[in-house]
Amino acid sequence: MGIKIPVVELFGNTIQGEGALVGTPAVFVRVFGCNLNCRGFGMPKGELSNEADEIIASPEFAAAKELKDLPLAKTGCDSYPAIHPACMRFCKMYTPDELADEILKASNFKPRLVVFTGGEPLLRQKDLAEVISVLYNTYHFHDFMFETNGTLGWNQHWLTENAPHDFNLWFSISPKLSTSGNPRTLAINRDAVHSLLETSPDKTYLKFVADENTPVDEIVNTVAHFQFGTVYTIPVYLMPEGGVLDERSRKNAQYVADLCWKLGYRFSPREHLTVYGNAWAK
Numbered sequence: 440m441g442i443k444i445p446v447v448e449l450f451g452n453t454i455q456g457e458g459a460l461v462g463t464p465a466v467f468v469r470v471f472g473c474n475l476n477c478r479g480f481g482m483p484k485g486e487l488s489n490e491a492d493e494i495i496a497s498p499e500f501a502a503a504k505e506l507k508d509l510p511l512a513k514t515g516c517d518s519y520p521a522i523h524p525a526c527m528r529f530c531k532m533y534t535p536d537e538l539a540d541e542i543l544k545a546s547n548f549k550p551r552l553v554v555f556t557g558g559e560p561l562l563r564q565k566d567l568a569e570v571i572s573v574l575y576n577t578y579h580f581h582d583f584m585f586e587t588n589g590t591l592g593w594n595q596h597w598l599t600e601n602a603p604h605d606f607n608l609w610f611s612i613s614p615k616l617s618t619s620g621n622p623r624t625l626a627i628n629r630d631a632v633h634s635l636l637e638t639s640p641d642k643t644y645l646k647f648v649a650d651e652n653t654p655v656d657e658i659v660n661t662v663a664h665f666q667f668g669t670v671y672t673i674p675v676y677l678m679p680e681g682g683v684l685d686e687r688s689r690k691n692a693q694y695v696a697d698l699c700w701k702l703g704y705r706f707s708p709r710e711h712l713t714v715y716g717n718a719w720a721k
């Protein structure tokens with residue numbers, strides 16, 4: 440039996456709400472598995488969230504039949520079903536050919552932007568490269584994006600073996616800062632970012648989620664760490680933190696827009712929230 444790719448969510452009929460391709464109709468594929476565990480998000484400095492463990496120990500979790508039955512987490516990793524082993528039961532397993540077929544169906548049989556997210560989808564890059572090859576060679580899809588934490592490089596070999604490299608391969612890198620609770624030695628990998636830039640020099644960018652508690656110096660230092668002389672210029676996006684639209688999120692968006700003005704970065708909205716609200720599969 441061939442390799443199977445564990446997929447937590449797969450859905451179309453939506454838009455890419457963030458980053459450089461905001462507003463683009465897209466199919467999302469959330470792949471299970473991550474090499475980090477961001478338990479620090481939303482927590483007081485130095486503390487780690489147990490919210491995902493508490494959800495998993497709850498009767499609600501035991502009774503949940505599908506992903507949409509699970510509560511959203513307010514602290515820690517907001518994609519916890521994509522990283523917690525107990526959530527593997529919500530995954531569907533696909534061979535690369537099967538996954539390409541499911542993406543084709545979710546795209547309503549038209550070539551669309553395909554966003555691989557997670558978890559950390561680059562953990563599965565060899566298998567996903569096969570999916571890309573099928574979608575490109577057989578179904579004429581041209582636009583692919585990996586939403587990655589920036590800790591893993593891209594092995595260009597996977598694609599050049601299977602497809603001519605004249606499609607658009609995007610890397611949206613969201614480096615995890617100290618607020619994530621991960622040690623910097625694990626979360627920040629200059630060689631990995633260099634590899635992604637080498638693969639797609641004009642389609643790779645950094646994206647940081649920010650609010651008033653975000654250490655701005657750390658963002659600036661991390662961006663500087665990812666400069667590679669004059670060879671590559673990497674665009675930087677700041678995106679307001681927040682899963683609901685309210686007065687607080689509006690103020691935070693203004694704060695982040697001011698930061699972008701001061702630092703010369705770009706502002707990323709979260710348009711899927713405006714359009715769909717905060718929910719699984721949107």
Ligand code: SF4
Nearest residue numbers: 473475476477516558
């Ligand atoms: S890198 Fe992303 S998916 Fe992985 S633990 Fe952190 S927030 Fe969750």
